[in-house]
Amino acid sequence: MLLIGVNRSPYTRRVAITLKAYGAPFEQQSLSGFANRAEVRSSNPLGRIPALVLDGGETLVDSGAIIDHLDESYGRDRALTPASGADRRAVLKVAALMMGACDKALQAAYTRNHTPAEKIHQPWIDDCNAQVINALAAVDAMVDPAQPYLLLGRLTQADVTAFVAERLARGIGLDTEARAPRLRALTKKLLEELPFSSTEPPAT
Template sequence: MILIGQYDSPFVRRVAIALRLYGFNFQHRPWSTFGDAELIAAYNPLRRVPTLVLDNGETLIESAMILDYLDELAGPEKALIAARGPQRRQCLKSCALATGLADKAVSLLYERVLRKDHPSQIWVERCEAQIGAVLDALEKERAAIASPFWFGTRIGHADVAVACALRFTGEAHAGVFDDVRHPALADHASRCEAMQVFREFVQPLIPPKG
């Protein structure tokens, strides 16, 4: 398998960590959606990452789709999410909040960088409100959990998604993710980032130039 995309993307990083946790071998193409868009276009007409090229040539083009495939490949006993029931739905909800957080953090970054002379104040305020509300919701959720990870003693998709989103948000928007306001999330992020698999797949964020 070939994973396309840079690890400063919380979505690419999330997939890379899942691949390693599952023990799947893969090659990496650190292509940028800005500088290497045409290279990506040969595999994904949306020119987006992550893109995963399977050994048979099939291409998966969205992180949730990629992870769904990896879960199926790993099997229900090893999957990083429950196969069914309330725990699966809760995990999917937590992941949706985390990926939504990351998506809004990306949108806000692009607005401020690519339209730095005339950013839309309405859009900026909307993104900031969404980011703040999701951080508060995830903080409340994580603070109510006593176990090391979201669903017990074993790391899962929710843990990875939240940690990757938090790192990106913190790097992209200084002061938005506040350790004092969000202590449970800060503790969660520290626990995850200390793991070897997180240290293996990390790349400092360098904002795109307008």
């Protein structure tokens, strides 16, 4: 399999962590949605990363759809998203909050980076950032410091998405140490595990 995207992208890294957690063999082509527009658009007409090219040549897009396939192919009874019931709903809720937080953090970053200075509307950026912090704080409240993982006593997609969202929030300058301290402590612990440490993007 070929994963297309840079691990600086929370969505790409979420897929990379999942592939590693499943021990699924893959190569990675580190392309950015902005710096490598043409190449990314040839894999995903929407021009977004990640995309995953399967061994048979089929290309999947969107981290959620890719992970759905990985859960089905490699997860089986140890899928990072449980197959059904209350456990599945709980994991999907955290994943939705954390992926939504990534969307809002990137909206704020894109506004800052891709809008002429005179057109930047700071209240919009502040509101996006407030939504990110609120979502992180909600997940922070779920963290039991005595437990190694967020839910179910094992690694799930809740941990993976919380990890990438907290990382992105810090990357855009939000103080997660102060606003989501238990979640920050959890992400430090997760970084000691191979799927997380081996997908750390190079410092820029």
